[in-house]
Amino acid sequence: MQAARADNVVMEFESGGDRIRVLHGVSLDIPFGAITFLVGPSGSGKTTMLSILSGTLSPTEGAVEVMGERLDRMSDAALVRFRRRRIGFIFQQYNLIGTLTAGENAAIPLIADGVPAAQAVQRAEAALARLGLADHVRKFPRQLSGGQQQRVAIARALVHEPALIVCDEPTAALDAEAGQGVMRLLEEAAKSADRAVLVVTHDDRIYRFADRILSIEDGRIVSPPASSSEDQRHAH
Amino acid sequence: MLGIALKMLMGDRVKYLGLALGIGFATLLMTQQTSIFIGLLTWGANPVLDVREAQVWVMDPRVRQADQPEAISDQALYRVRSVDGVAWAAPYYRGPSTLRSADGALAAVTLIGLDNQSLIGLPPSGRAAAAEAIRGRNAIIVDRNTARLIFSDGRDPVGQTAEINDNRVTIAGETRALTAFAGLPIVYMKYTDAISVTPPERNKLSYVLVGARAGVSPEELAARIEAATGLRAQTRSQFARAGVDYIINNTGIPLSFGIAIGLGVVVAVVITALTLAMFITENLKNFGALKAIGVTNGQILQMVMGQAWLVGFIGYGLGIGGTAAFIYFGRSDPSLQGFSLHWQVVAGAAVLVFAIVTASAFFSVRRVLKMDPAIVFRG
Numbered sequence: 001m002q003a004a005r006a007d008n009v010v011m012e013f014e015s016g017g018d019r020i021r022v023l024h025g026v027s028l029d030i031p032f033g034a035i036t037f038l039v040g041p042s043g044s045g046k047t048t049m050l051s052i053l054s055g056t057l058s059p060t061e062g063a064v065e066v067m068g069e070r071l072d073r074m075s076d077a078a079l080v081r082f083r084r085r086r087i088g089f090i091f092q093q094y095n096l097i098g099t100l101t102a103g104e105n106a107a108i109p110l111i112a113d114g115v116p117a118a119q120a121v122q123r124a125e126a127a128l129a130r131l132g133l134a135d136h137v138r139k140f141p142r143q144l145s146g147g148q149q150q151r152v153a154i155a156r157a158l159v160h161e162p163a164l165i166v167c168d169e170p171t172a173a174l175d176a177e178a179g180q181g182v183m184r185l186l187e188e189a190a191k192s193a194d195r196a197v198l199v200v201t202h203d204d205r206i207y208r209f210a211d212r213i214l215s216i217e218d219g220r221i222v223s224p225p226a227s228s229s230e231d232q233r234h235a236h
Numbered sequence: 237m238l239g240i241a242l243k244m245l246m247g248d249r250v251k252y253l254g255l256a257l258g259i260g261f262a263t264l265l266m267t268q269q270t271s272i273f274i275g276l277l278t279w280g281a282n283p284v285l286d287v288r289e290a291q292v293w294v295m296d297p298r299v300r301q302a303d304q305p306e307a308i309s310d311q312a313l314y315r316v317r318s319v320d321g322v323a324w325a326a327p328y329y330r331g332p333s334t335l336r337s338a339d340g341a342l343a344a345v346t347l348i349g350l351d352n353q354s355l356i357g358l359p360p361s362g363r364a365a366a367a368e369a370i371r372g373r374n375a376i377i378v379d380r381n382t383a384r385l386i387f388s389d390g391r392d393p394v395g396q397t398a399e400i401n402d403n404r405v406t407i408a409g410e411t412r413a414l415t416a417f418a419g420l421p422i423v424y425m426k427y428t429d430a431i432s433v434t435p436p437e438r439n440k441l442s443y444v445l446v447g448a449r450a451g452v453s454p455e456e457l458a459a460r461i462e463a464a465t466g467l468r469a470q471t472r473s474q475f476a477r478a479g480v481d482y483i484i485n486n487t488g489i490p491l492s493f494g495i496a497i498g499l500g501v502v503v504a505v506v507i508t509a510l511t512l513a514m515f516i517t518e519n520l521k522n523f524g525a526l527k528a529i530g531v532t533n534g535q536i537l538q539m540v541m542g543q544a545w546l547v548g549f550i551g552y553g554l555g556i557g558g559t560a561a562f563i564y565f566g567r568s569d570p571s572l573q574g575f576s577l578h579w580q581v582v583a584g585a586a587v588l589v590f591a592i593v594t595a596s597a598f599f600s601v602r603r604v605l606k607m608d609p610a611i612v613f614r615g
Contacts (some may be wrong), residue, residue: 010549051610056528077532084530091612095525097338099247100240108240117239168613 001068003164003196004030004053011219012049015189022048023219025062030164034211035190036198042202045219047168050200055083065165074200084113088157088185092169094149096141096156102128102148103137104157113160122157127155131185154185165189167199171206183209210218237531241539242546244519251515253467255547256554258507259589263555265500267577268562268586273493275575277565280479282414282574283330284472290445291454293475294461297468302475303346303410303418305442310509312467319464320453326351328443329430335423336399343386347400349430356445358424361412369409374429376405379413381573395596403433415573417483429434437540491499504589509596510554512544516600520607527609536604544597545590552589556582 011023022045030036030053040046051057052064055071064071067086071234074082088109096105106124111117125137133150141149150170157165167186171179190197190211199210207213215223246252278285284293284301294316296306297341316325329349336342350357355367357576358377366377378386378393387393400423413422431440446469448457456469461469470478484490516523523536549614566572 003395047613048610051613054528056610056613057608080527080530080532082530087530089523089525089528089612095520095522095612096239097244097519097522099244104240104243108526109529109532111237111240112526112529112535 001032001051002029002065003032003067004198005063005065006053007063007085007195009049009052009059009064009067011052011057012060018207021219023052025061026216026219026221028221030196031212032196033190035187035199035209037207037210037213038198038200038216039202039207039213040216044216046200049127049216050166050168050198053198054087054089054164055079056220084109085160088160088162088165089161090150090153090157090165090167090170092172094141094146094153094173096149096152098141101138101140102109102133102144102152102155104161105141105152109160110154123157124155127159128152131155146174147179147181150174150178151183154182154189158189165197166194167197167201169201169203170199171203172199176205179203179206215219237535237539238542241542242524244539245515245543245546248515252510252547255508255511256550258511259504259548259551259593260554261559262500262504262507263552263585263589265503265555265561266497266588267556267581269493269496269500270581270584271559271563271575271577272416273489273497274382274578274581275572276417276482276489276493277483278574279415279417280481280483281476282479283416284355284476284479286359286414286416287328287445287472288360289354289356289447290326290472291448292327292446292458292461293467294444294469295442296490297466299468301479302330302443303416303479306465307437307439308441308444310441311438311446312441312465315465316446316461316467319457319461320598321410321449321457321460323449324354325447326354326356326445328357328445329427329434329440330442331434332420333400333423333434337386337393338396338398340466341386341388345386345400345423346416346418347434348422348424348432349427350424351445352426352428355426359411359413362410366409366411370424370426372406372408374403374405374433375408375425376400377411377424378407379422379424380410381412381415382419383410383564385421400454401431401435405429405433411529417479419489430518452545461580464484469500480526501588501592504592505596508544508548509591512540512596512600515543516540516604520604521612524607524609524612527607528612537601540597540601540604541594544593550591555589556585 006026006028008025008027009023009189012019012021026049037047038049052059059072103121103125106128109125110120128137131154132150136144167189170182186197187209214221298306298309313325313327324492331347333345333347334342358366369375383393395409396407398405398407448454458469458471514599563575563577
């Protein structure tokens with residue numbers, strides 16, 4: 001079983017009375033135990049594809065399956081529950097809440113799922129410690145560097161032990177060294193046989209961390225999954 | 237998630253304090269102005285409420301409120317006394333007059349003439365001493381609350397001589413009357429003395445005060461008196477209400493206070509709605525991230541409502557506290573006599589503030605509820 005599958009996914013948006021098609025029948029697989037990169041120029045549809053695979057956007061047509069469950073057939077409530085329990089999110093701008101400590105920020109998925117706050121923060125602080133932030137759990141985001149903030153975001157994405165981690169330009173706001181550090185953590189997270197990591201990026205400095213690279217242009221996959229082999233790893 | 241919401245709000249101190257102080261100011265404006273308004277309306281009823289013994293007031297049919305009497309014939313007193321169900325009836329004079337103090341200062345006053353024997357209408361405060369003092373020839377009793385308007389230098393007025401309409405009188409004692417809307421100093425005399433010091437007129441009797449015999453209701457007695465005398469007879473509560481209605485119908489007070497209270501509501505709505513909307517707009521990406529992560533719309537609604545209710549509660553407490561302090565510290569000022577913070581005002585303001593913050597929060601959060609969580613991935 002693949003961690004995620006998209007089959008002939010079409011996505012159209014309304015714009016000024018016109019319907020604009022941004023994905024033209026995209027099919028792809030995301031395997032377990034690997035980091036899959038989805039790359040392409042701006043406006044190619046990679047962020048839309050990431051949104052669909054993470055269950056934050058419903059496709060106009062096509063089937064989307066994550067961990068064997070059809071997202072395109074789920075109710076909104078089931079989709080929210082699925083995202084909360086099975087998917088971890090890492091955003092380009094970290095999206096940490098400035099008035100919460102690192103521990104509290106990382107605990108949000110657990111608290112949202114009904115875990116008592118004290119217990120959730122304890123688990124989040126343990127996750128932060130595993131990512132090397134043991135001394136920073138009580139700090140607020142403004143007291144942390146960009147790399148440290150992204151590590152807090154990684155802790156938030158991992159704390160509830162999701163099966164699929166989706167990352168939107170996770171290194172775009174970081175310098176090279178911090179970006180490499182973040183990618184090493186994601187590489188570590190992807191080693192688990194029951195977890196997959198999907199990264200949308202156009203930061204070619206980190207391509208060497210990819211197990212598979214899927215290239216998308218004008219809403220179409222231009223390099224099929226099969227061509228993005230292990231050989232591409234470390235190619236950059 | 238409520239704890240997270242409250243930390244989000246309290247961490248943004250400018251907005252948190254702005255919201256709490258804004259709602260506090262609006263609550264203060266609403267409750268303080270309402271309390272003053274109710275106090276002023278009560279002043280319209282006080283000339284009647286201050287005469288505790290009278291169950292029915294008999295008057296000329298043209299009278300609209302207690303401070304504007306139309307004189308009736310002295311015979312009216314005897315005709316009223318002859319009505320079945322009347323236990324007692326006493327004359328009562330109430331009218332404007334002028335008083336010149338010993339140092340020559342002239343002041344407009346409300347002169348009240350009380351039945352010589354019963355002194356019905358004398359306020360209960362210090363009644364025994366005042367009743368003793370008023371019995372002397374041309375003796376007057378002054379209201380302590382308003383005496384400062386005559387004796388502004390703070391001298392003790394008791395024992396001084398004065399003139400009412402060029403008639404020499406002696407200030408024999410003090411009492412404490414309920415504040416009347418007219419705001420003039422109140423001076424009490426025996427009825428016959430009051431009649432003698434006022435300018436000659438064919439009729440001078442302002443009102444006949446009546447007590448009902450046991451088993452006869454004031455309403456029934458009033459109807460009997462009207463039927464028998466052709467005069468108007470109103471129960472104490474009806475006539476007190478007429479004083480309130482007079483202020484409502486004939487002054488700009490309801491409009492001006494209505495505007496002030498309305499401004500309080502507008503301030504509360506504008507501050508709450510704008511600040512909450514601003515807070516949510518600034519946190520839109522964070523709310524988007526929370527939605528993507530799996531926070532439900534119900535949880536987000538709970539978060540925003542929790543934030544709004546907390547600042548609403550704190551602001552309301554500040555406002556009510558401010559009004560209570562205003563009334564507490566103002567009670568020694570005679571011009572604020574009779575003002576109080578009624579529980580209905582406290583409860584009404586609570587309901588209004590709750591409704592305003594709830595509606596403001598709901599309208600602000602609608603944008604988040606409708607928001608596509610995928611927005612967090614867009615630039």
